[in-house]
Amino acid sequence: MSELKIPDKATAKELLVLREELLGRRLKDPLRNFVPHAKQRAFIDATLEDNSGETWFIAANRSGKSDAGAYIGASLARFGNQGARYVGAAGSRVQVRDTATSGWVVALDFPSSRDIIQPKYFNNNFVPPNATHEPFIPDREVEEWRVGDQILKLKNGSIIGFKSCESGGGKFQGAGKEWIHFDEEPPVNIYEECSIRIEGNVKLRIFGTCTILPPEGQAGGVSWLFEKKIEPWRRGEGSGVRIFGASIYDNPHVLKSELERLEGIYPEGSIARRIRLNGELLPGLSGARAYPAYNxxxxxxxxxxxxxxxxxxxxxxxxxxxxxxxxxxxxxxxxxxxxxxxxxxxxxxxxxxxxxxxxxxxxxxxxxxxxxxxxxxxxxxxxxxxxxxxxxxxxxxxxxxxxxxxxxxxxxxxxxxxxxxxxxxxxxxxxxxxxxxxxxxxxxxxxxxxxxxxxxxxxxxxxxxxxxxxxxxxxxxxxxxSPVRLLTLPQAKVSVHIPTPSYGN
CATH class of the missing domain: 3.30.420.280 (Nucleotidyltransferase; domain 5)
Incomplete structure (x- = not known):
């Protein structure tokens, strides 16, 4: 039986300090302090606990969808998804679990990335003063933020690349990734390019957070996501896609006065209100339907x-x-x-x-x-x-x-x-x-x-x-x-009396 070694006073004091520091970090950890609402929690749990297929949180504006996506991405970057993979120095008996991952966070454009999604992941010096939570990656865990390359490197070795759809599909080629977070619906060509970023024997985890809106520049305003993901999922086809939703009313942080203001902007029953506030899974049509009688x-x-x-x-x-x-x-x-x-x-x-x-x-x-x-x-x-x-x-x-x-x-x-x-x-x-x-x-x-x-x-x-x-x-x-013709009422003829001209002698 080995002899139990009691640490000396200095070591014991150091251990106590470390323990208090660890406890303090846990108490202040933004991931631990964030309390997802029920719809966010369902999406978060499904994405983190099961790495099969794709998960999409297709929800209303201001329903907290981007917060849920950033929670998942930050969790993967900080704590990994590698299971029992251990590394150690040559000749050392000490081994540490390698939690490093490589992922992308894809936004529609650079301003959206800088102002909306990056501040939810880490402090990029653009965190709004009224944010509902602190960035999910604490400053102490960040090793380097390369602004020019839009790459965040953590001290545990994880790398997050913040990508912009406006840079074009060519910028999405390269090495494989372990996870990709789409914040809002990307163009289909960029989605497809990202979907093949597979690395070795590691499953690619894809998750998205978006509101189905009329895509600009498209004649019908019909989202590709609606046709390729939502409709097959509704039919129960085995495409490996899981879809979650939420309305703005599920978010406890939205003030009642703000809800009333938004309800005044979007009329009851309108497509915009049903999508933006209620979070309904609709095509996002930007015009009048030709066949409104269809049910x-x-x-x-x-x-x-x-x-x-x-x-x-x-x-x-x-x-x-x-x-x-x-x-x-x-x-x-x-x-x-x-x-x-x-x-x-x-x-x-x-x-x-x-x-x-x-x-x-x-x-x-x-x-x-x-x-x-x-x-x-x-x-x-x-x-x-x-x-x-x-x-x-x-x-x-x-x-x-x-x-x-x-x-x-x-x-x-x-x-x-x-x-x-x-x-x-x-x-x-x-x-x-x-x-x-x-x-x-x-x-x-x-x-x-x-x-x-x-x-x-x-x-x-x-x-x-x-x-x-x-x-x-x-x-x-x-x-x-069964022809149907629009009725046109005949216009009554108006007779105008024109007097006979008289000419002087």
């Missing part, structure tokens, strides 16, 4: 079945990228959409083959609907799109009827026809299979332009680029079978 609860219906003895309705939009069509049937006044056929890049012949593969045979006629301008002959083939369809479908085994007007209805009339079918005074005459995701996204997100038509974009990088095509096909079908 997923009423218009989505599982288990719709094709009647083999009823005419099959095939509505097409001949846009090349993507080319879309819908397969449905009409039951009295009711329209049912069973399937959407979408080809990212294809021809009319490819679409005919897609139709044939999905429905190899049918016992009744096939009625074809679409854009009236597609009746014109192509300069390349010398045939119209509808002639190509008739030629391609000769072997199908049932009559193909082209039900296309000589000229297209006015776009507002086509939009109105779809809205009436969606819901007219409580009567729902349009049912859609939940598998028609592009059509559902259209009905949720397509916007009107300033002339009463439909807003479109030719920018392939804009998520809105995929919008309008399936709903256009739907509109061609419904407006042909």
């Amino acid at each position: 997923g609860v009423l218009n989505i219906r599982k288990g719709l079945e094709i009647d083999p003895r009823r005419p099959l309705c095939w509505a097409l939009d001949f846009n090349v990228e993507p080319m879309c069509s819908l397969i449905g049937q009409k039951f009295g006044a009711e329209y049912r959409v069973f399937k959407e056929l979408v080809i990212d890049e294809g021809s009319v012949s490819d679409m005919c083959q897609y139709f044939y593969d999905y429905i190899p045979h049918h016992l009744s006629e096939v009625w074809v609907y679409g854009d009236a301008t597609s009746k014109r002959r192509s300069g390349q083939t010398g045939q119209s799109d509808y002639t190509i369809i008739q030629n391609e479908m000769r072997a199908y085994g049932c009559p193909i009827r082209i039900r296309v007007p000589e000229s297209n209805p006015h776009v507002p009339d086509r939009i109105n026809a779809v809205n009436v079918a969606l819901n007219s005074r409580g009567t729902v005459n349009l049912l859609i299979d939940p598998g028609c995701r592009e059509l559902i996204s259209d009905l949720e997100q397509v916007l009107r332009d300033g002339r009463g038509g439909i807003k479109k974009t030719s920018n392939k990088k804009d998520p809105y680029f995929r919008r309008t095509h399936t709903s256009d096909a739907l509109g061609y079908w419904i407006s042909y079978e």
Whole structure:
């Protein structure tokens, strides 16, 4: 049995001083003193305790989302996520757990990084006097802050790079990272570049904190995050993404007078209020919806079945990228959409083959609907799109009827026809299979332009680029079978009496 050594008086005093210093540091530690509200705590625990997939805190403005993200990033930088990884000097029996990590904090621009997210991580000399908490990384743990490179190095070896999206995707190339914090939604190309920053056998931990807002410069104002992360998560698809939310009312630090002021700015029921204050997961539309009558609860219906003895309705939009069509049937006044056929890049012949593969045979006629301008002959083939369809479908085994007007209805009339079918005074005459995701996204997100038509974009990088095509096909079908026209009242003719001129002699 080894002999117990009692420290001498000087050593005991030194140990006591160290213990008191450690206790004092713990009592003043900003991570320990920060008390997350319930919504923040759920996001923090999920991110720190499970390193699988991604976590996003998509919440209202001033809900404390950036605080929660900085709490996670600072915890990873100070205490690591390496488990039992120990290092020691050569020949020494003393080993210390290596808690160092390498991470990025990605903001939209440099001012946002400097003024908003950096002061939550560490004291960059821009901490506001009314901050709700001290920076989560104490000064005593900072070894170096390289302002020019925007790199923070901790004494434990951790490195945090503060990145700006406005610097472009090329600045996000380089070595792998162990964690990345997106503070607000980045451009999709920067997100994708960051997502491949994998180092060795270490899992990359991605977490984001943002409010879904209309992205500037995009026609529809639809966030890529909504389509690529939120919608798949809602459908329960195994994309490895976990999403958390919060409203401004969850943050106990926001004064009641401030809440009342903000409620006065954003009207009750407006998209801005639902996103900015309530934290609802909405696309962030920057305009008036083309199809406000759509209601997923009423218009989505599982288990719709094709009647083999009823005419099959095939509505097409001949846009090349993507080319879309819908397969449905009409039951009295009711329209049912069973399937959407979408080809990212294809021809009319490819679409005919897609139709044939999905429905190899049918016992009744096939009625074809679409854009009236597609009746014109192509300069390349010398045939119209509808002639190509008739030629391609000769072997199908049932009559193909082209039900296309000589000229297209006015776009507002086509939009109105779809809205009436969606819901007219409580009567729902349009049912859609939940598998028609592009059509559902259209009905949720397509916007009107300033002339009463439909807003479109030719920018392939804009998520809105995929919008309008399936709903256009739907509109061609419904407006042909159930046209709705705006009433214009005839103006009364006003007779003006003009006296007969008289001429002097």
